[in-house]
């Protein structure tokens with residue numbers, strides 16, 4: 197049915213016979229309904245006859261008729277299929293010329309009529325969100341819930357003065373947050389009440405909102421205790437510098453699900469440990485403590501060598517840790533005293549849990565002998581009496597209880613938010629959450645409208661001083677949109693962005709300080725946008741090389757402004773300064789991800805905005821959010837699109853939106869590379885749609901998607917016919933639809949299988965690359981062989 201998308205791009209004045217419309221002619225007919233019908237039939241015949249000599253009229257008749265009578269598109273377009281096949285049956289490889297000629301044919305033949313893009317017609321009805329009583333109650337309290345508080349100081353909680361000064365100087369951290377206020381005293385409690393009957397070293401499960409400083413909440417007490425241990429030993433042996441050295445092995449392990457997060461934690465840790473000589477004793481108290489990471493992405497041999505020398509506080513990802521625990525003999529973990537599982541719920545998810553269990557079993561076996569090994573070095577009362585485990589995340593469910601027994605013993609549950617009323621998820625109070633119901637055909641232009649309005653310097657002087665993150669469901673859609681927003685501006689009717697040659701070049705002067713010369717492909721990962729003028733675009737997803745991921749992350753982090761297109765690889769834990777807005781262009785496949793995605797803004801008490809895109813068929817998701825005490829306010833799609841109408845030009849926003857959409861389409865059809873990218877993105881989008889959690893399948897089901905309209909969102913005029921070699925997703929007949937659903941199920945199972953086996957065994961962080969072609973093809977023979985060898 198979508199074969200005719202292009203032809204249906206335009207609506208003219210409406211069907212006419214002579215100078216009169218059918219309707220007005222019929223009004224003139226007197227007599228019975230039979231008579232009227234007879235006249236109507238003959239008028240139709242006449243129109244049909246005319247249409248042979250004027251294609252454009254036929255188009256207008258059918259479109260008009262369809263929009264007035266709500267007749268399904270496919271019935272109306274049948275008559276045009278012969279004509280449209282001319283453009284559609286060549287595998288989508290027609291040249292730009294063909295495409296343009298076809299556009300011109302329509303435009304020229306209707307020279308004097310108003311042209312409206314079909315992106316505004318035949319869209320599904322949007323339930324009146326205001327009447328829906330869904331989100332009347334917006335609970336965005338204005339008092340920030342994750343900001344530092346004034347009623348207590350770090351030193352007041354018993355932390356080392358030098359450490360506190362260092363944190364203030366290096367990280368600008370002066371007052372603790374609520375989460376820190378609650379957790380730090382517990383982690384210090386056994387040393388503050390140092391008696392056999394008092395507090396023991398307790399395991400902690402910390403659930404605190406995103407951006408509430410959980411990292412420092414567990415790092416500060418660990419570093420503090422190590423400093424106290426050093427001073428104790430130095431006092432006992434005043435002549436020796438410090439009896440402790442890095443060769444003591446790993447004392448603390450911090451486990452995180454992604455490499456980016458591991459690197460971020462390591463950098464905070466390095467700042468904490470880079471302590472100037474103590475003001476009291478003029479001695480370096482942390483000189484022997486070596487922080488480090490094993491996260492893959494570098495040669496295993498060099499990781500082994502570093503472990504052999506000793507890494508005292510180790511930040512790592514699960515796969516690599518398991519690998520070293522099982523194969524690196526010189527990895528000393530016998531003295532492990534702290535184990536932190538950051539983003540613990542993610543670590544417990546499918547694919548990681550098995551790895552995690554193996555890690556915990558190995559650690560339990562190897563640290564069992566810890567008590568027996570006690571010698572003078574461990575005589576300080578500052579050492580935990582037993583290994584202390586800390587779990588933390590913004591989204592912890594009951595599943596953490598699975599860890600009780602084999603990792604946690606009688607943990608205390610700490611909630612960072614005082615307003616906790618039993619809800620599983622909570623988002624920062626000051627975060628403004630909105631949603632827009634955008635029909636599939638309007639999604640792309642609506643995204644453009646939002647981005648252009650955020651960075652519109654005419655409307656907002658400080659527009660270039662903040663960052664935006666746009667979340668997509670899979671790697672291929674990130675790649676496609678990145679390419680589109682970087683390159684398609686030149687194809688827009690009025691060159692909407694007034695692009696100059698220089699504007700398309702990455703400004704090396706600005707980036708000199710962190711431009712990585714060794715990076716061979718900088719332009720593919722970050723570039724200036726031609727669609728949103730003068731704004732830097734970045735992309736980040738799990739299919740990129742680790743080196744590229746790191747560079748992009750660092751650059752976006754340091755950049756004053758910019759837009760990051762990414763998958764959920766950037767959803768968790770990443771602390772990117774100055775992110776003002778989060779756009780969830782594709783809804784998350786799990787509610788937890790919603791919380792983590794929006795948590796990249798409104799951190800540490802700062803303001804932030806988040807907007808969620810939903811299709812009209814997905815409106816029920818608002819109920820799901822609401823049932824978890826997450827409230828978002830509706831924004832009308834028209835309100836957002838109105839931002840597109842140039843100021844002082846009295847232009848209809850629909851016309852501008854249409855121009856922009858046509859610009860995108862022209863760009864997509866300008867080159868086979870672009871079409872391929874669009875088709876790949878479309879296919880991956882459909883596939884990733886099938887990965888929504890079972891509890892949300894009734895909302896996000898591929899059956900509910902209008903594939904032709906979805907294709908429009910990728911600048912395609914028809915849905916690509918080959919989602920995979922076996923099934924034709926574009927076929928609208930029920931047989932093929934059933935086939936497609938079966939294929940989706942198989943795909944689901946395959947993905948589950950893949951994530952279980954591959955993620956666990958290879959420690960790939962590509963868990964977020966769901967939907968990418970490579971992740972769907974399954975292990976290659978080479979990979980299979982490699983896996984077999986590991987087994």
Ligand SMILES: Nc1ncnc2c1ncn2[C@@H]1O[C@H](COP(=O)(O)OP(=O)(O)OP(=O)(O)O)[C@@H](O)[C@H]1O
Nearest residue numbers: 344369371372373406407408409410411590769771
């Ligand atoms: N007490 C504080 N005062 C000011 N800044 C702080 C404080 N504690 C932490 N920060 C800073 O706040 C930022 C966010 O901290 P962190 O990444 O630990 O948050 P989080 O709770 O782990 O968030 P997420 O759940 O998203 O991972 C960091 O830049 C950190 O340096």
